[in-house]
Amino acid sequence: MKKNLLPLALGGLGIGTTEFVMMGLLPDIATDFHISIPVAGHLISSYALGVVIGAPLLVAISSNYEPKKILLALMGIFTLFNALSAFAPNNTTLLIARLVSGLPHGAFFGVGSVVASRLAEKGKQAQAISLMFAGLTVANLLMVPIGTYIGHHYSWRYTFGLVAVIGLITMLSIKLWLPRLPVDRTGDIKTELALFKRTEAWLIILITAIGTGGLFAWISYIAPLMTNVSHFSANQVSYIMVLAGLGMVVGNVIGGRLADKMEPVKACIVLLFAMAATLVLIFLFSGSQSVSLALTFIAGALSIALATPIQILMIKTAAEAEMLGAAATQAAFNIGNALGAFFGGLPIAAGFGFNSPSLVGACMALAGTFFAWLLIKKQQQVKVAF
Template identity: 45%
Template sequence: MVAMAIGGFGIGTGEFVIMGLLPEVAQDIGITIPQAGHVISAYALGVVIGAPLLAVLAAGWPRRRLLVALMIFYALGNFASAMAPSYLTLNLLRFVAGLPHGTYFGVAALVAASLVEPWRRAQAVGWVMLGLTTATLVGVPIATWLGEVFGWRAAFALVGVISVLAAVMVQREVPDQPADHRASPMRELGALRRKQVWLTLGIGAIGLGGLFSVFSYIKPTLIEVAGMNASLVPAVLALFGCGMIVGNLAGSRLADKALIPTIGGLLVWAFVVLGAFVFTAHHPWLAAINVFLVGTIVAMGPTLQIRLMDVAGDAQTLAAALNHSAFNMANALGAWLGGLSIAAGMGYPSTGWVGALLAVAGLGVFAWSVSAARKEKAAAA
């Protein structure tokens, strides 16, 4: 699990480090900062497309070999990004680097769940996801510092090195699991015929959007609304990373005890925490505490991962990988709607209202899922 978490650490660092290096990228290749931001979208698009595509194409692969191949793929994508000569090339290479992201986490979650007792599955998935959440606290600050001192290309080179290390560790430590002889692309695509798979993905894509609605604009909110000194912002971002780690561990434990109530409870928690941000955003210390609490919402990640495993039937790989496509769709949706509310003149704190409304919408999808499951169970009986 530690070996697979190192891979998650590398992927998390590679995904988020660019957000702190946009000025350096823009200056180096002669573009504006908003244009540099397009490389974030290119990566997210790669995740959304790559997760189902690679999961289906590699359905018959032994899982350890697939994990190693995905990490090598990710390493090459980041090494190539570090050498990108132009704006268009960098966007293309970030898209390519994003392709293995979702499939890696999906397959790693399946492997982790298979290594423990059934009642500890969510905790096992949480340990793998811990690499991603730890990256926001440790990996991203280190890579950002490296990028500021030696140039943004050094940050991507570091991610490539971490990915190579992860590939070696996975090959050495992860048990070899033979491929399911019945696995095929068509069987994996069968997951898309299951209503509960789509509803679970909808809970993540909508319900998690509020986290990104607030976090995408957290720096200007803290400085312009809360009146916080810019030098303190990194400390608040570290609090967000701490919140993600706490949420990941606590949420996975709760999910092992009662999965469905945990999902519903986390959506209610998201509504409360995000709604509170509207009011705490005006006070530096209250805002900092609230940012920590917003980070805990990431607990929905491992809980929804387990739910997808339960409802996917024999199409486990595709369903598990799609969880991270939903995660990135939540990122895009939350940031877009938060930007709309700010552009409409409602101010930076309004991103909290956007997040609260997305949590309510996620609760609506969750209620639909629970109701549909009850009807399916009654019909079967």
């Protein structure tokens, strides 16, 4: 990995850790604050809401500054409020800290995607962006299990302290290794917000929110799927999640290379079709432990492989609002997280079993391919017009 891309990967490591480790810490936080698990679950929603709010907002108001200063400021907010989370005296304080710590998430990946593409060699922009997302995959593979272990055996507060330390290291690496790039802004906020008047931008947001939401419909309920359908023990679920994380590491590399070798929108279609097929297979064959493990690895790979093609697609589409567009896709990913968990839970509530969310996910992934097809048609119309 190039040294000047390492700060972006470290930022992804910290962000990925604080986002996903909360799922494993909920029982400990609920016990500590004497609240129910569902109430503690609002801490996940609070962070996601922060991402959705902060992604377009922080990019829009900071675009006049050079990227290096923006990334330092974003990581400063992230570090401060994760540190405050470690000292939260009650659930309300932690809820607010989680909301604010989520604000820089989408903006960091949005600005970071543009920086990575500008630092990359010609024809390797997607691979450079995938290196930034490598931090996110390592977080799921290593840091989330480590953070969960620390939270269970010592204190969840130490886990947030660890995230804050990662944030400080990231800030130092940005300061030392990330080169200064000139401000590349040709318009004002009004011009950049015009991005959301374009049909192509909304189609990409729908591809992201609906298509990737299909994956979240599956992974949100992977624990009961593995214990009730595949008949693994509860103690084995954490190791299964490591397997999914390993798949993400592999998928991140595949997604970057695929997006460099073919048009990003076509890469999205290929990956979404593969996701839909995998989720159908999960529905059909989760009763077999060996097949279930193989499909978990594949689904994990597909979950992150989509990230880079979608970012490249939005950067190319956004033109004069690259950072805002890239940040908007991060907000859409988190909307997909919420939609997938909601729609995936409906068949379970109706009594259809813990493998039923994967069918919902397959339908959402196929819907994502439909929006990608519409985007191709729209792009063809634009070319004909010119």
